[in-house]
Amino acid sequence: MGINDNFRYLHIGLPEDVLRLKYFGDFAGADRAALRYLNAPNTPEPLKRCLTAQREMMARLPADYPLTRDTAIALAQSAAPDFTAEEFDALAAAGRIDWIYIQGVPHYFDRFFDSLCKTDAAYAARAGTSQLGADGSNAAREGGESRLDRVARLLAEKGELSARIRCRASLRLKDKTFRKGERVRAYLPLPCACDAQSELRIERISPEPAHISPENAPQRVVFWEERMEENHPFEVEFSYVRTARYTDLTRPGKNREESAYPPEEFLAEEPPHLLFTPYLRALTAELTADVEEPLEKARRIYDFVTLNVKYTYVRTYFGLENIAENCARSLVGDCGVMALLFITLCRCAGIPARWESGWKAEPGFCGAHDWAQFYIAPHGWLYADPSFGAGAVRERNEARRRFYFGNLDSYRMTANTAFQASFDVPQDHWRADPYDNQVGEMELEDRGLRYEEFERTKEVLAFTEM
Known part of the structure; x- marks a missing residue:
């Protein structure tokens, strides 16, 4: 069992004294209490595994909630100068701003204002941003018709649409993370074989050699392992055919x-x-x-x-x-x-x-x-x-x-094609995302890297309808 498998026991739950300290935001105190249980000879194994995952979770939680009330308001005002403290308090009271306690003081989610702009056109307009995103909202338009509505219409008319898509993705250690001569492992997602994808091609890999997962891997990746003498990117270009097939659920x-x-x-x-x-x-x-x-x-x-x-x-x-x-x-x-x-x-x-x-x-x-x-x-x-x-x-x-x-x-x-699946070359340390892989993972000899420690890119190079 790898270290990330401890998350499979997360639902066991924390002892009440640990939980109280966690909710108050005394993460150092909660960690000490968790260690007491881990070191006790009568602590059941499932609880130990839950505590192991929770200790790392608590160590990472504050990074997602770095904002005090004053710094949160200032952040919003930097994007929308007319944003007010009273407006912030009203949004928080309405449950529209995520927060936790840190040492008993509310601290707010670092992306709260981005989220407001994403889901509320009025905030997006005030900040001068677009709502376009991964939920299809404000979808890109082609002529007078949104791109998503065009695809839905064509699928209903033709029954099937295909496109060859070429993409590029990369990973690179941030300069402050790089240490010359240290072993580095890097993973980037690849298109897998599934009902809607075919003609999977690896067009370019840098550096070579690299390990390529089987096409039917539940979380397919390209994987590198090397001792780095200079801080270079890990990069892959791939192409595939994506085929959407229409199902009319009003018919048998x-x-x-x-x-x-x-x-x-x-x-x-x-x-x-x-x-x-x-x-x-x-x-x-x-x-x-x-x-x-x-x-x-x-x-x-x-x-x-x-x-x-x-x-x-x-x-x-x-x-x-x-x-x-x-x-x-x-x-x-x-x-x-x-x-x-x-x-x-x-x-x-x-x-x-x-x-x-x-x-x-x-x-x-x-x-x-x-x-x-x-x-x-x-x-x-x-x-x-x-x-x-x-x-x-x-x-x-x-x-x-x-x-x-x-x-x-x-x-x-x-x-x-699976949630919480291991890579075919499992990581030795904590993953940045222990459940899914969309942007890649990196680890050093002694630890897995958090997202703020490495750079990630992904882009569509070519999209050719067939």
Whole structure:
């Protein structure tokens, strides 16, 4: 078992004395209390594994919440000079600004104002920013039609759309992190073999040699390991054919070819975040009451997520707990949080559902993104993108919201077909994201690197419709 597997025990929960210190924001005190349990001879092994993961989580949490009230207000005013302290307090009281205690004093999420601009056109206008992002909101336009609406229309007309997409991604240590002669390991995501992707090509790798995961790896990567004498980037260019196929859910389904993903394997809980808790069981029962057809059950779940959960940026996934259940309680989350809630509720309802993630990859834009698949016979595996559906709600585009229940656009790169899967060359130390891989990972001999310690790029070089 690798060190990142300790996260599989996160749902065990903390002893009350450790939890009180954590919630107060006395992370040093909570760490000392956790060590006391870890060193005790009668502490059960599952609790030890939970405590091991929690110690590292608590060490990282303050970095996501560096802002005091005064510095948070100043940050907002640097983008929107007319932003006021009273406005900040009202937003915080309304639950629109994420925060934690650090030594009993509220500290605020470093991306809170970006999140306001992302989800509220008025704030975006005041700050002079765009709402374009990985939930499809304010989608790029071609002529008078948004790019996403154009794809949905063409798919309905033609039944299938394909494009060859060429991309480039890179990693580089920040200069302050680099130490000459030290062993460095680097991982970058690659497109994997799945129902919508074919003709996978590695166009260029630098430096060579490098390890390439099998095409069917659940989290596919290119991997380097070397002792670095100079601080150079690790870079890969790849291309693939992405094919979107339209499913008209108003018509009877047709039997599809067998998939690499047997549906019966995607019905179970997967700790720590995909759990059938009493609340989620009750919610599922409420949403699917008096419904027999699996498709209609899935539709009601999708409607609940897209019509009620508000898109917001969240702290790094390393610090998240009870992802699906907390989303169902707070009704906020990003694309991955929404996808996990959809998957969990589907499985709770007896509908096979699974994870996919990678990039939104279109001309002029490339961003990390997560979505889901669910299985309905005889249609087979269908797509659902709850965050794109929620983005359509904000734009009052009901046709687009409905499209993303059952279908997906062709602007995608799938690198990961499983949540919380190991790389085929596992990391020795903590991953920056222990669950998913969209932007890459790096580690040194003695530790895994956090995102602030290395630079990452990703871009679409060419997008050719076929």
